[in-house]
Every structure is written in C-alpha cells, then in structure tokens.
Amino acid sequence: MHREHTKVIQIGNRVIGGGNPILIQSMTNTKTEDVKATVAQIQKLTAAGCDIIRCAVPTMEAAEALAEIKKEITIPLVADIHFDYKLAIAAMEYGADKIRINPGNIGGGDRIRAVVEKAKELGIPIRVGVNSGSLEKELVEKYHGVTAEGIVESALDKVRIIEELGYDNLVISIKSSDVMMCAKAHELIAKETNYPLHVGITESGTVLSGNIKSAVGLGIILSQGIGDTIRVSLTGDPLEEIKSAKLILRTLGLKKGGIEVVSCPTCGRTQIDLIGLANKVENMVEDIPLNIKVAVMGCVVNGPGEAKEADIGIAGGKGEGLLIKKGEIIRKIPEDQLLHALREELVNWSE
Ligand code: SF4
Numbered sequence: 521m522h523r524e525h526t527k528v529i530q531i532g533n534r535v536i537g538g539g540n541p542i543l544i545q546s547m548t549n550t551k552t553e554d555v556k557a558t559v560a561q562i563q564k565l566t567a568a569g570c571d572i573i574r575c576a577v578p579t580m581e582a583a584e585a586l587a588e589i590k591k592e593i594t595i596p597l598v599a600d601i602h603f604d605y606k607l608a609i610a611a612m613e614y615g616a617d618k619i620r621i622n623p624g625n626i627g628g629g630d631r632i633r634a635v636v637e638k639a640k641e642l643g644i645p646i647r648v649g650v651n652s653g654s655l656e657k658e659l660v661e662k663y664h665g666v667t668a669e670g671i672v673e674s675a676l677d678k679v680r681i682i683e684e685l686g687y688d689n690l691v692i693s694i695k696s697s698d699v700m701m702c703a704k705a706h707e708l709i710a711k712e713t714n715y716p717l718h719v720g721i722t723e724s725g726t727v728l729s730g731n732i733k734s735a736v737g738l739g740i741i742l743s744q745g746i747g748d749t750i751r752v753s754l755t756g757d758p759l760e761e762i763k764s765a766k767l768i769l770r771t772l773g774l775k776k777g778g779i780e781v782v783s784c785p786t787c788g789r790t791q792i793d794l795i796g797l798a799n800k801v802e803n804m805v806e807d808i809p810l811n812i813k814v815a816v817m818g819c820v821v822n823g824p825g826e827a828k829e830a831d832i833g834i835a836g837g838k839g840e841g842l843l844i845k846k847g848e849i850i851r852k853i854p855e856d857q858l859l860h861a862l863r864e865e866l867v868n869w870s871e
Pocket of ligand 1: 788
C-alpha cells in the first residue's frame with residue numbers, strides 16, 4: 521500500500537501511516553536498566569531529531585526502568601522484546617508506547633494470546649518484526665533459500681496470528697542485510713497489506729557501509745511510496761543514525777526544513793582548507809532553523825558560478841574567501857573569519 525493509504529497507527533503522542541510524515545526512529549545502546557544514562561541518550565537523540573525511541577528490554581529490571589525513563593522523555597518509547605512474553609506484558613504495564621516482538625520467538629499460542637490481550641487492553645500497538653536471519657526452515661525450503669518471498673510470507677503469517685486473536689493495531693517490519701532482497705520484500709509486502717511499514721536495513725554495518733547500504737535501500741523503498749517510519753541502523757553512535765535518516769529523507773524530498781550544505785569536491789585550484797571548512801559549516805548549521813542551501817566552494821574561478829544555485833555561499837581564495845548571496849559577491853573575508861562571518865549571516869538571515 522502506498523504510504524498515503526496505510527492504516528494510521530498511534531504510538532504514544534505521534535502517529536504513523538496514512539500519509540503522515542515519515543518518522544525517524546533510533547535505538548538506545550545504553551543499558552536500559554541504567555535509567556540515567558538511557559534518559560540522557562534519549563534526550564540527546566530527541567534534540568537531534570529522533571521521533572520515536574526503542575529500548576531493548578532483556579530483563580524484568582529493564583521493563584521496570586521503562587516507567588522511570590518515560591517520566592523524563594517527550595517522545596514515544598518502544599520496548600524491544602525477544603523470547604520472553606512476560607517481558608512484553610511487563611513492558612506494556614510499565615508504560616511502553618509500542619512493543620516490538622517477533623511472534624515466532626516468543627513462545628506458543630497461549631503466550632502470544634496473553635501479549636495480545638494486554639496490548640488490546642491498553643491500546644498499545646505491536647510491531648511485528650521478522651528478520652531474514654531467523655526465517656523459518658519451512659519457508660527457506662519452500663522458496664529454496666532465504667528469499668524476499670519467504671520473508672514476506674513469514675511476516676504475513678505472524679500478522680495473521682495476531683489478527684486471528686482480534687487485534688489489528690499493528691506495524692510490520694521486515695528486515696534483511698541484503699539490500700536488494702530487502703527492497704524486493706518491501707515491494708512485495710506493500711502489495712499485500714495496508715499496515716504501516718517500519719523500514720530499515722538490518723546489520724548494515726559500520727558508519728560508512730551502513731550509511732551507503734541504508735541510503736541505497738531506503739532510497740529504493742521510500743522513493744516508491746513505501747515506508748511510514750524508518751531507522752538507519754549503524755554500528756556507531758545512534759546520533760549518527762538520526763543525522764543519516766534526516767539526510768536520506770531530505771534527499772528524497774520527504775522531509776523539509778534544515779540547512780542543506782553543498783560543497784565542491786576540491787581540486788588543484790583549491791587554496792584554502794576547504795575540507796575542514798565544509799565539515800565545520802555542516803556542524804555549525806545544525807542548530808540553525810532555516811530552510812536554505814549553503815554552498816562551500818573551493819575557488820573563485822568556478823566557486824561563484826557553482827554557488828549561484830545556493831542561497832548563500834563561500835568561495836575560497838588564497839587565505840581568504842568571497843561571501844556570495846544568490847550568486848552575487850557580497851564581500852571578501854580572511855580565511856580565519858569565514859566560518860564566523862557565515863554564521864553571522866545565517867543567524868541574521870532574512871529572505
Ligand atoms: S569549485 Fe573550484 S576548487 Fe572546487 S572543484 Fe570546482 S574548480 Fe575545483
């Protein structure tokens with residue numbers, strides 16, 4: 521189902537599906553039992569643009585900690601549960617706004633029933649997650665290996681189990697670390713269901729490979745109108761996940777707002793430390809609430825021309841740079857004052 525037509529699901533104080541903005545998720549990597557550290561991380565992620573946060577709940581102590589964490593945060597909290605249905609029930613009782621389970625690893629019929637009954641009672645959505653790594657043997661055999669078709673069938677089987685228990689407050693996630701298989705699985709499942717889809721490439725790797733795999737995978741999936749909420753999974757600081765997710769959504773035109781920094785690749789004409797400057801500019805603009813394009817170009821030969829399409833830009837010279845607005849050169853600034861001058865312009869920006 522195109523994201524315009526998926527079912528609207530309420531998660532705490534946010535909604536996904538039905539054409540609502542695509543929400544960005546991340547997961548804490550602190551010990552959930554450590555309330556102070558977890559809250560601190562969630563607050564940082566919230567400030568960076570995280571819309572929904574998920575915490576692992578591997579112990580009863582972690583489930584209990586959710587109640588304390590909830591008091592200190594403003595975004596919906598999702599409890600990530602594996603194997604133990606009692607933890608799923610406890611997480612909901614302690615205030616989780618959604619639970620993520622794989623019904624395949626949570627035990628038999630009665631256990632699923634108990635979880636679903638609790639979710640029903642409290643009106644808490646369930647994210648049904650399946651992963652190519654834990655695909656059932658029968659489906660691997662049926663489709664001659666781990667395939668997109670197998671992942672989709674597995675997910676829809678799980679959804680059916682919950683639907684048969686009379687509950688349809690659901691979100692689906694299907695994951696594979698094989699990017700093209702993951703994309704295909706999303707194309708297939710979007711034809712079969714109207715539940716919102718949580719999209720992500722799993723085990724995508726360290727910051728570089730994770731970013732590339734996520735950008736390619738999410739790019740293919742989201743550009744087809746599929747996907748209601750996303751997570752970029754990186755082996756690194758979750759803050760990086762938020763930055764990447766925002767950039768991916770903006771690049772696809774699915775999120776507005778924020779300063780876009782464009783910079784040239786540098787070449788033999790560059791006479792200032794452009795790489796250093798571009799990185800500093802990127803960090804500097806993060807907290808400036810403008811919706812404009814800033815160009816950081818290496819030279820005065822091509823810089824002004826290339827910066828024309830930007831709202832404001834810098835073109836480097838020898839030990840100095842030109843400040844350019846809408847293609848017009850405004851003034852010359854010594855190299856060591858460029859960053860400051862640009863910040864001043866942005867802070868005092870008016871169209
Ligand atoms: S803007 Fe100038 S320095 Fe940058 S790549 Fe183009 S020609 Fe080279």
